[in-house]
Amino acid sequence: MTNQQAVLDLLDIVEYGGCAEPERFFALMRRTFNIAHLLYLEAEPLSDGLKVCRLHHTFGAYAAEIYLSRGLYRIDPILKLALGGVRPVEWATARRRFPECEPLFEAAEEIGLSTEGVALPLPSPAGRLALLAISANMSPAEWATYRRCHLRDFQLAANLFHASMLEHSAMAGALDERDLRLTGRETEVLTWSAAGKSYWEIATILGISERTVRFFMTNARRKLNVVSNTQAVAQAVRHALIPTI
Amino acid sequence: MTNQQAVLDLLDIVEYGGCAEPERFFALMRRTFNIAHLLYLEAEPLSDGLKVCRLHHTFGAYAAEIYLSRGLYRIDPILKLALGGVRPVEWATARRRFPECEPLFEAAEEIGLSTEGVALPLPSPAGRLALLAISANMSPAEWATYRRCHLRDFQLAANLFHASMLEHSAMAGALDERDLRLTGRETEVLTWSAAGKSYWEIATILGISERTVRFFMTNARRKLNVVSNTQAVAQAVRHALIPTI
DNA sequence: AATTAAACTGTCACTATCGACAGTTACATG
DNA sequence: CATGTAACTGTCGATAGTGACAGTTTAATT
Incomplete structure (x- = not known):
């Protein structure tokens, strides 16, 4: 079990603006929890797919290369479920429910990435979608216990980090729109x-x-x-x- | 401090569908936490205002009457901030930042309602907005401690309850979306x-x-x-x- | 006192939009 | 084979929008 005081401290830091950069937030999350990888995605739905507005993750260039070159985003059910829904998306559940996405999980296993994780849908301004995905190197049983204990922490931290990201871009955009008053x-x-x-x-x-x-x-x-x-x-x-x- | 086991049990119940009715969810939340009142709102932005899709709360008919008859929704900064943003909205902060909303808080004090609370924006399908507001009968200092400890529980419970509400109405709501496609x-x-x-x-x-x-x-x-x-x-x-x- | 910004008004000529009329073609689904 | 849905087209007349012309008034700032 993770130190509860450290969790509350993390939430304070994220809420009060100490983690507007994805790298710092990811590092803080990994330091506080037993997290293997994180992925933050902000996108815009288009008629013919998704326009990625922001993407930050810790999976590394090799994994990204494989994900893109094999077209795994086309069969990724987690993307669709988390960006289209409200409920946290359990990776293992998605894998069971969508057998056609096996190549995605096989690719993950192939390069040594965990297949246990959860994707959290985040509230967004009109026309935007966002999610934070979190994975851990654990057995299914360990993950179940771990998730039960910390999903609330992940959800709140994700929301607060997402808010920081949005507010940061609002500042940057505000300069451009100074004559737009x-x-x-x-x-x-x-x-x-x-x-x-x-x-x-x-x-x-x-x-x-x-x-x-x-x-x-x-x-x-x-x-x-x-x-x-x-x-x-x-x-x-x-x-x-x-x-x- | 609230019993952590009870909190985790509550989250399990809400996640696994035991609380699709607002009354049961509200009752469970009040039983588990030291909450005075809850309000769940799902709305749709229109050009000439806000179309309320779902509204459930525990404030009672008298408070609702006052809120509507005095037009307090027009000056309510919490509505605007929570439905327009991503970050949890602290009632006291909103009160300080928007002096013009004093009548709202004065009305609350007048009828014996707490002015300490937080409104949580919830992720919603395209074109929808939702929030869960939670208030407690506490001094500002007590509330600060309490909030720090339980905001994560509130956030996750709110998300899961919201997901249940949306999924329950998916069948009924599918008709509306078909016409708007x-x-x-x-x-x-x-x-x-x-x-x-x-x-x-x-x-x-x-x-x-x-x-x-x-x-x-x-x-x-x-x-x-x-x-x-x-x-x-x-x-x-x-x-x-x-x-x- | 001069300057600036916002709120206001009129006319002319041209283009864009919108509703209502009345159709055809292609393709999928039952 | 019928039914439905999407994509397509033409014409008429009324109403709405757009740019360019040329102004006044009020209030705040410098």
Whole structure:
């Protein structure tokens, strides 16, 4: 059993921002728990697959090479289950339920990687998906006991680390968007436009002239560097410039 | 300190499906931890607000009445932070950061509810948001110690309960998603429209007639239940139906 | 006192969009 | 073979959006 005090300390460190770099977080996790490997993935679903936004792991270049060159991502049920669901995905369970993914686990055994682990789905902003996978070099029985005891620690640590990662990228992105600041009226007309209102309707709602609505909308388009109201609204929603709630 | 064995037992019960009903989960949580109240919310962001998909709580009818009649949901920073973010939201921190939400906390104190608590964002399928809020009748100092020890339990229990809720409604909810499923072409024209392209441009890009672009767009508008391309794109971006460019 | 930013308004001409009309073709599923 | 679904197309008329022209007013900052 792992030292409970060390676990709580780890959670404090991750929560209060001491682990915004994946390497430090991974190292801290491996030091505190009996973890073999970690993998953090942030992706965006596309119609024809997944766009990987962030990927950090400890499996090494050789394992990554094999995973990619053999096209194992195409049959990986853990990816699909964890990114498409909410419940922690047990590797062994996925292996049993999807016999077609055997090549993946065989490849793992071939290069000496553990096949016991769990993938934790993480809450993400709209349109994003994320997971943290954790594996350990243990027998199935050992892993079951270990997992029962520490899944809660993994889940919270994963959530907090993920939050740090997102906030860090928000800082970096904030500089780019310094001139993207919209005025109150610009935000209002965009919001109503996103709600399907026409210029005339927005003018009536805001108690101003239709021309003025067009004026704000034109300014918003110019600031967002787009050519249509539709594109402006798409950008505004993506950058959370107009309220979702 | 709470009995660790009881905590692990609770997590087992929630994980293995023993707590698909909110009342049983809430009761089990209150029995295991020193929790005053719980609130589970599942919602969908809309252009003109928030559509509540599921709401279960232990605050009682009187508190709900006050919350709604005074319009406190409009100033509630916890809702916004937890549904819009990833990090656990500490009630006291939200109160300090958003002085305009004082009426909310004053109302809570008025009817004898605790103002110490935390709201946990939960991972959700595309276009959905969810949170579990937990409060305790403790002094700030007690709460800090208690939270440090049990946040991991709350987080994992919340995730597992949320997963049960989603899986239970998977059958019923499948009907809603079927209507909202866009075809490949509908997704394509929406994507290009969100990129600022006109019908003529999209037609040229896809190598089809302008009329056909309009056909797909009309179908998309109908499925999304909106009145303009702009609103359709806003919805599609929010529901992650089209890829980010 | 000068400057700046935001909020506001009008008109003209052109293009884009949208709803309603009425179809064809291809492919899979029962 | 019927049924359904997706992909496709044409035309008309009404409404909405877009850019370029040329301004006023108010409030805060320098």
